[in-house]
Amino acid sequence: MSKKDLVMEVKDFSFTYAGVDKPSLNKINLPIEKNKITAMIGPSGCGKSTLLRAMNRIHDLYTGNRYEGEINLYKEDDSIQNILKLKKENDFIQLRQEVGMIFPKPTPFPMSIFDNVAYGLKLSGLKDKAEIEHRVETALKGASIWNETKDRLKKSALGLSGGQQQRICIARAVALKPRVLLFDEPTSALDPISTGAIEELISELKKELSIVIVTHNMQQASRLSDSTAFMYLGDLIEYDKTDTIFLNPSEKLTEDYITGRFG
Amino acid sequence: MNRLLLNKLILILSTLSAVIGISFLFWILITLSYKGISALSFSIFTHDLVEGGIRNLLVGQFTMAILASLIAVPIGMMAGIYLREYGHGTKLASIIRNLSDVMMSAPSIVIGVFVFALFVAPFGGYNGWAGVIALAIMMIPIIISTTDNMLALVPQELREAGMALGGSKHKIVLQIVVRAAKVGITTGILLSFARIIGETAPLLFTSANNQFFSMDLTEQFPSLTVSIYNLATYPDESSRDLAWSAAFVLTVIVLCINLLGRFVIRNKK
Amino acid sequence: MGGTFFKNFSFFSATLSFFLLIGIFSILFSYAQDALHEFGFDFLFNEVWEADEDDEGGIFGGFIPIIGTLLSTLIAMIIATPLAMGIAIFLTEIASSKIAKPVSIAIELLAAIPSIIYGMWGLFYFAPIVQEYIGGNGVGLLTAGIVLAIMILPFMAAISRDAMQTTPAVLKESAYAMGATKFEVIKDVIMPYAKGGIIGSVILALGRALGETMAVAFLIGSVMSIPSSITDPSTSIPVLLANNFAEAQDLEMSAMYYLALILFIVSLVIISIAKFYFLRTKVK
Numbered sequence: 070m071s072k073k074d075l076v077m078e079v080k081d082f083s084f085t086y087a088g089v090d091k092p093s094l095n096k097i098n099l100p101i102e103k104n105k106i107t108a109m110i111g112p113s114g115c116g117k118s119t120l121l122r123a124m125n126r127i128h129d130l131y132t133g134n135r136y137e138g139e140i141n142l143y144k145e146d147d148s149i150q151n152i153l154k155l156k157k158e159n160d161f162i163q164l165r166q167e168v169g170m171i172f173p174k175p176t177p178f179p180m181s182i183f184d185n186v187a188y189g190l191k192l193s194g195l196k197d198k199a200e201i202e203h204r205v206e207t208a209l210k211g212a213s214i215w216n217e218t219k220d221r222l223k224k225s226a227l228g229l230s231g232g233q234q235q236r237i238c239i240a241r242a243v244a245l246k247p248r249v250l251l252f253d254e255p256t257s258a259l260d261p262i263s264t265g266a267i268e269e270l271i272s273e274l275k276k277e278l279s280i281v282i283v284t285h286n287m288q289q290a291s292r293l294s295d296s297t298a299f300m301y302l303g304d305l306i307e308y309d310k311t312d313t314i315f316l317n318p319s320e321k322l323t324e325d326y327i328t329g330r331f332g
Numbered sequence: 333m334n335r336l337l338l339n340k341l342i343l344i345l346s347t348l349s350a351v352i353g354i355s356f357l358f359w360i361l362i363t364l365s366y367k368g369i370s371a372l373s374f375s376i377f378t379h380d381l382v383e384g385g386i387r388n389l390l391v392g393q394f395t396m397a398i399l400a401s402l403i404a405v406p407i408g409m410m411a412g413i414y415l416r417e418y419g420h421g422t423k424l425a426s427i428i429r430n431l432s433d434v435m436m437s438a439p440s441i442v443i444g445v446f447v448f449a450l451f452v453a454p455f456g457g458y459n460g461w462a463g464v465i466a467l468a469i470m471m472i473p474i475i476i477s478t479t480d481n482m483l484a485l486v487p488q489e490l491r492e493a494g495m496a497l498g499g500s501k502h503k504i505v506l507q508i509v510v511r512a513a514k515v516g517i518t519t520g521i522l523l524s525f526a527r528i529i530g531e532t533a534p535l536l537f538t539s540a541n542n543q544f545f546s547m548d549l550t551e552q553f554p555s556l557t558v559s560i561y562n563l564a565t566y567p568d569e570s571s572r573d574l575a576w577s578a579a580f581v582l583t584v585i586v587l588c589i590n591l592l593g594r595f596v597i598r599n600k601k
Numbered sequence: 602m603g604g605t606f607f608k609n610f611s612f613f614s615a616t617l618s619f620f621l622l623i624g625i626f627s628i629l630f631s632y633a634q635d636a637l638h639e640f641g642f643d644f645l646f647n648e649v650w651e652a653d654e655d656d657e658g659g660i661f662g663g664f665i666p667i668i669g670t671l672l673s674t675l676i677a678m679i680i681a682t683p684l685a686m687g688i689a690i691f692l693t694e695i696a697s698s699k700i701a702k703p704v705s706i707a708i709e710l711l712a713a714i715p716s717i718i719y720g721m722w723g724l725f726y727f728a729p730i731v732q733e734y735i736g737g738n739g740v741g742l743l744t745a746g747i748v749l750a751i752m753i754l755p756f757m758a759a760i761s762r763d764a765m766q767t768t769p770a771v772l773k774e775s776a777y778a779m780g781a782t783k784f785e786v787i788k789d790v791i792m793p794y795a796k797g798g799i800i801g802s803v804i805l806a807l808g809r810a811l812g813e814t815m816a817v818a819f820l821i822g823s824v825m826s827i828p829s830s831i832t833d834p835s836t837s838i839p840v841l842l843a844n845n846f847a848e849a850q851d852l853e854m855s856a857m858y859y860l861a862l863i864l865f866i867v868s869l870v871i872i873s874i875a876k877f878y879f880l881r882t883k884v885k
């Protein structure tokens with residue numbers, strides 16, 4: 070696997086929460102491939118969200134966390150940026166526009182559907198009304214929710230169902246044309262039908278961007294992802310092609326988890 | 333970049349507001365302590381107002397606040413118990429809850445006027461009981477709301493477990509539910525006591541004031557806060573000094589009771 | 602103690618606050634009858650307050666104390682609102698918990714200080730500053746308004762902070778995750794989310810400022826005259842009651858009850874709007 074195929078790479082990354090002695094992540098190494106879906110699985114509390122949230126520095130909203138190692142972002146111009154070195158507000162903003170995030174529960178902002186999706190665009194300084202409208206429409210279509218919302222764009226996003234809200238959130242992130250999208254258990258609050266719709270959407274999205282998805286649903290990981298990382302108690306136990314992880318894991322621990330012996 | 337600058341500006345302004353708020357607290361507390369302590373002497377605690385001390389005022393203020401609590405705490409707690417344990421979910425309870433919520437913020441001077449009309453004018457003059465009643469009226473809604481809120485935090489299972497053992501309703505309420513909410517209710521009582529002991533407006537024309545030591549609640553009754561109001565506006569230096577000392581003592585008392593309510597009790601939990 | 606007695610006693614206690622409210626209203630209303638008959642609604646706009654020589658009657662209009670109450674409250678709100686929002690923002694979004702905690706405690710202590718202390722402190726420490734740098738005699742509408750602002754500030758800040766803190770962390774995080782700055786998260790997510798609580802806190806503080814007696818009594822000047830400048834002395838309803846109510850006779854006394862009735866009704870309406878319209882969602 071050459072570096073050319075990677076969009077991000079986590080190297081020897083350790084992370085300790087503020088006020089806690091024990092690290093929640095120990096020397097994690099994980100490549101993220103371009104235009105692929107990388108799944109992170111593991112029992113609850115093993116550190117999946119912690120790792121994911123480090124990848125666009127959301128942890129930095131809270132003080133006192135300690136970390137070391139590298140998380141590299143391979144830029145379009147082939148330069149390498151260690152995102153852990155970023156300090157300036159502006160750099161964080163750039164990073165987060167390049168690496169978006171979808172949360173476990175839908176997080177519509179208290180504004181209209183249109184304004185939700187246009188929010189990131191407006192933040193990024195886009196002023197041209199026609200261009201904004203065009204990008205909102207494209208994003209909503211991309212998130213397969215255009216037909217359901219096109220007649221009520223000016224209505225509050227809070228009136229939508231959970232599954233629709235989550236797709237609005239995805240559209241909102243997609244509208245910014247990020248290069249990487251991080252999903253933290255995006256369907257954990259949804260019913261099976263909405264879950265199916267979101268999964269389909271995620272598969273579609275990998276044509277345009279690279280995806281990392283945390284899930285505790287193993288079927289979801291095996292259905293969706295190209296590669297899978299199995300984590301346990303803050304360690305990355307095994308990383309490989311998804312087929313290999315599910316059919317022929319090399320670690321006993323992975324096998325036990327896959328076969329449902331714990332977790 | 334424009335938006336980053338705006339961001340900085342707002343954050344600086346917000347921080348500045350907090351600094352301003354805190355500065356006022358310190359400015360008030362420091363000047364109060366400075367003026368209060370420099371005029372403070374032990375003898376003011378052993379003499380009455382007529383001899384340049386505050387002994388009778390402290391005793392009077394506490395007497396009225398304690399008597400008010402003796403009236404307000406049982407009534408307020410019982411009303412809170414009704415709202416949460418008996419009337420919960422009924423229209424009546426929700427109306428009473430709302431009215432009591434509104435009463436909590438009624439202007440204290442208006443309560444003074446009301447008590448004057450009922451308990452001062454018909455009885456021919458200011459009297460300690462009128463002050464006690466005015467303070468109790470202020471306190472009742474606060475106690476109702478604390479009791480109501482604290483009982484709401486008691487898990488429903490506890491009541492059900494009591495029922496399952498065959499306890500009668502009022503015994504379960506008293507022996508299980510209220511006991512479970514004891515800490516929170518006590519805190520609420522202390523905080524409301526701290527609030528009424530510093531009140532001036534409802535006492536101005538109910539208990540008024542008395543220069544002499546008195547425990548006769550049918551007469552004008554000595555009050556620390558009313559005395560501060562009078563003394564501070566007298567032209568002579570010694571009256572003002574006494575006002576500062578009294579203000580300092582009052583603030584120390586109020587803040588101590590407040591902190592006691594907030595921390596000691598919370599930690600006990 | 603029997604169960605029935607217990608229940609009945611608790612029911613009686615609960616209905617007491619209902620009777621208190623009705624009682625206050627009826628007492629004020631009935632004692633204000635003479636003034637209501639004599640002056641009607643013109644009372645609100647009449648600026649004369651003069652007893653006759655024989656102390657039997659006179660002309661009593663509420664315009665001056667009403668205007669004084671409104672103006673001192675307005676000044677206080679203009680100063681306190683932005684500061685309170687700043688403090689609430691600082692506590693929820695800027696300060697680390699190590700700093701936010703002691704600052705919160707300080708703000709709550711500030712709220713616990715009796716209002717008479719604010720008044721006295723204002724008279725001796727703040728009035729001279731206003732006199733020196735802004736003008737006037739020291740005591741007047743502006744001084745009263747500023748000290749009133751300091752007094753309602755912690756109250757307003759604490760309720761706004763509580764409201765802002767109800768904004769779910771994920772909602773804020775997802776705005777940050779799109780590259781929003783702190784200010785943008787505050788403006789676009791927190792403020793709209795906590796809108797009800799914030800407006801409620803402002804209105805509740807307004808109700809408090811209108812009915813405040815002691816902080817204003819030392820500072821407003823207590824003169825029955827229409828202020829022609831912001832530093833001029835005037836009076837307010839609570840202050841007029843505090844200083845003159847007990848000595849008033851007959852019609853003047855009735856006019857005082859009229860003023861108390863106005864203050865009571867206005868306060869109740871304002872508090873009800875704050876509590877039942879804006880703060881309702883918060884309580885659930």
Ligand SMILES: Nc1ncnc2c1ncn2[C@@H]1O[C@H](COP(=O)(O)OP(=O)(O)O)[C@@H](O)[C@H]1O
Pocket residue numbers: 086087089093111112113114115116117118119120
């Ligand atoms: N804010 C926090 N402060 C301290 N410890 C935390 C915090 N968030 C998570 N943890 C701990 O870090 C570990 C990993 O948590 P997390 O990444 O959320 O797990 P997962 O997403 O795999 O379920 C857990 O042991 C959890 O208790």
Ligand SMILES: [Mg+2]
Pocket residue numbers: 117118119
């Ligand atoms: Mg998680």
